[in-house]
Amino acid sequence: MSTVTRAYLDQRLALAKRCSREANLAGVKAAAVATIASAVPTLASVRMLPWAKANINPTGQALIICTAAGMAYFVAADKKILSLARRHSFENAPEHLKNTSFQGAGRPHPAFFRP
Numbered sequence: 001m002s003t004v005t006r007a008y009l010d011q012r013l014a015l016a017k018r019c020s021r022e023a024n025l026a027g028v029k030a031a032a033v034a035t036i037a038s039a040v041p042t043l044a045s046v047r048m049l050p051w052a053k054a055n056i057n058p059t060g061q062a063l064i065i066c067t068a069a070g071m072a073y074f075v076a077a078d079k080k081i082l083s084l085a086r087r088h089s090f091e092n093a094p095e096h097l098k099n100t101s102f103q104g105a106g107r108p109h110p111a112f113f114r115p
Contacts, residue, residue: 024077
């Protein structure tokens with residue numbers, strides 16, 4: 001039975017903090033891009049289109065822009081977290097599991113996927 005050392009736990013904690021910081025930064029970048037990408041057409045349409053001018057008040061405009069930014073933040077941060085977790089789990093895997101080449105029967109798909 002193996003014991004977990006304090007240094008190992010500190011190393012894992014530092015890795016988790018670095019990964020969350022990287023994911024946060026990726027999310028903030030995506031949210032900034034999404035804010036600009038959604039604010040420009042939203043504000044332009046409110047000024048130029050009569051329907052939008054009559055039906056989208058400032059609260060609605062802010063809701064459209066903030067929703068796009070929020071979704072972009074969470075999608076980008078989640079993608080970054082998953083990619084870092086995949087990379088770190090592969091680095092810590094035993095050597096016999098790192099060989100990901102498929103040694104199958106030569107058929108790319110099972111019979112029920114064939115046309």
